[in-house]
Amino acid sequence: MKHRSSYALSVDCVIFGYTESKLQVALIERKNSPYKGKWAIPGGFVEGDETVEEAAFRELQEETGLSDLYLQQFHVFSEPDRDPRGRVITVAFFALIDADQCELVASEDASKAVWWSIDDIPHLSFDHDTIYDDALKALRIAIKNQPLAFELLPKKFTLTQLQQLYEEVFDLEIDKRNFRKKVAKMDFIQETGTMTKGAKHRPAMLYSFNNKKYAKYSSEIML
Amino acid sequence: MKHRSSYALSVDCVIFGYTESKLQVALIERKNSPYKGKWAIPGGFVEGDETVEEAAFRELQEETGLSDLYLQQFHVFSEPDRDPRGRVITVAFFALIDADQCELVASEDASKAVWWSIDDIPHLSFDHDTIYDDALKALRIAIKNQPLAFELLPKKFTLTQLQQLYEEVFDLEIDKRNFRKKVAKMDFIQETGTMTKGAKHRPAMLYSFNNKKYAKYSSEIML
DNA sequence: ACAAAAGTGTTTGTTGTACACCCATGC
DNA sequence: GCATGGGTGTACAACAAACACTTTTGT
Incomplete structure (x- = not known):
């Protein structure tokens, strides 16, 4: 292949869970800089020959322990300065699970992983505020067009x-x-x-x- | 930044045009191998510091001469073998234009660029059959949720x-x-x-x- | 017996659907 | 005057919205 730009690729997963009659989102507290100690959406880099879907599933299994969950990509974020470490293009997904059937696990780069009510989301790292907002819009559109509510329920x-x-x-x-x-x-x-x-x-x-x-x-x- | 996989990134644009009461799609005939002489969706590589949206606009301007058109990304295709030249992740967009207000131009890697009625799309190169099918589904969903019909009309x-x-x-x-x-x-x-x-x-x-x-x-x- | 959520029908207004004819223009 | 598409109203069915009380259980 010719000389050509190449890019680091990541996946970010907005994990929606439903418990106690409340829609919640899984957030991690970052263990490392940049944004050390700040809240973020869980995610990670795409590696080797895996598809973005495989990368997202891998991250989700680390985070939730679950392999049977609904996952849908909804947008690519590619602003050149979105990650202070360098150029990272990210494919954003949303995932749906019955939050009662899983315990969140803080994976490698996180010091905590917790459910957070959607009424009350804190300010997030990177461009994750935007990613979260778009995820909720995408969820609303998707749930009108497909039977996704059942992914969130027992x-x-x-x-x-x-x-x-x-x-x-x-x-x-x-x-x-x-x-x-x-x-x-x-x-x-x-x-x-x-x-x-x-x-x-x-x-x-x-x-x-x-x-x-x-x-x-x-x-x-x-x- | 640590040692980490990096990837060639492309954009592919399913350009929908409307003329003579028919919905059409802009297809190119490939000038170079692979798939030399075969039909494909126009696209190109993301370069340098541009966003995927900027790359898609650049390709569309080369192809149509227009700068005022509607563009929406709808899916990332990342199967490792989707491009025989090597690993290329592509962000797929659909674009909407009034086909009467533009003349298609065969850009760099194309020997022809023509409007093709959606009733009659030929077999396409790479995974472009799938990309086209998904574009039409995405268009149908989008046009129900936003006033996009007017982008296709005078x-x-x-x-x-x-x-x-x-x-x-x-x-x-x-x-x-x-x-x-x-x-x-x-x-x-x-x-x-x-x-x-x-x-x-x-x-x-x-x-x-x-x-x-x-x-x-x-x-x-x-x- | 009280608290807490489950379950159940009817009326009214709004929206969608089916359907057929006359009108203005170019040739 | 004929071919072509432009433009209009009404009746019926389906769906959406508003609304209050009884039932079953645990304490």
Whole structure:
């Protein structure tokens, strides 16, 4: 290949988790300079022959211990001065997980890794404020076009959990009865027959998302 | 900076143009190997300190002569074997222009550059078949969420042109009266007072898109 | 018995869909 | 006068929005 510019490539992952009826984001506290001791989005460099998706999965496994999570790239950030160490182009991803099923682990370059409520995100290192804002916009668009809400919930969930997730992501209030009427028409969201136990109120029916029925349904409406 | 993998970075632009009531894509015939004489999406390498957006604009200006066009990145393709010359990571963009206002120019590495109807795209070089498919999907999602149709039309356009554009992009048929009823409610699409001339049928009112009114309107519905 | 969340229908307004004819122009 | 696309309204169905009370459980 001819003489040609080449670049360091990184991936940054905005990890959205859902727990206690709150949408949260995984942030790390940086162990090393630059921005030592400051908050940042977890990420790392692409290495060797891996794709950007493989690099992002690798980072996510280090961070969360999980291998089964939803990951979607949404933007490339390539401002020449975005990293004080030199020219680094980053591919930003967002990931979705049920935060209750994972413990965050501070990986190599982090002294802490914690869940942070989206109402209350601190100022972040590098251009990560922008990356986070764009991630939330991308999540909102994606969740309208694909059945991604279920990636944030346990496999069995109550309708109230599902409703509160939508309210949280889109920052609005939804009428319970109207919401349930709508869900009832979606036959890819189905009763499991089991119910919640031990709450200090009436037990709730647990539902699950049926991907096969959804695939059939969505291919029908597209044609 | 430590020893670390670095990569050649390119941009590929799926340029959508609209002319004669048809959505088209600009393709080049490659002048050099690999894929010499085959069709491909125009693109080029990112150089020096430019952002990927700047690189894409540079390529588009070489290709179309235009500087005022809409450009949006939509995906990074990073399979290690996607380019037989070596490891090249590419950031894919789609661009929107009124094809009647530009003449395609075959740039450096192309022997031809032509508009090609989207009904009839040939097999493309590299992984460009995939890039093109994803571009069309990204265009459909984007055009539902932003007022991008107007980027493909002349500044003054008839409602029939606007309607046919939607029909073309989404591959469906729309009822003329219902479409016009809907447009009438959008006060950011406004009559210009001038009409088409010289057609061998009744003249049509020309409309224009008012970005200021749209901004006001869209900020209201978001809140 | 009280607190806390689960569950359930009806009415009203808004939006979408289906559908057919006359009009202005060029040739 | 004929071919071509421009322009218009109404009736019905589907969907969205507003709204309050009873049920089941734990303490």
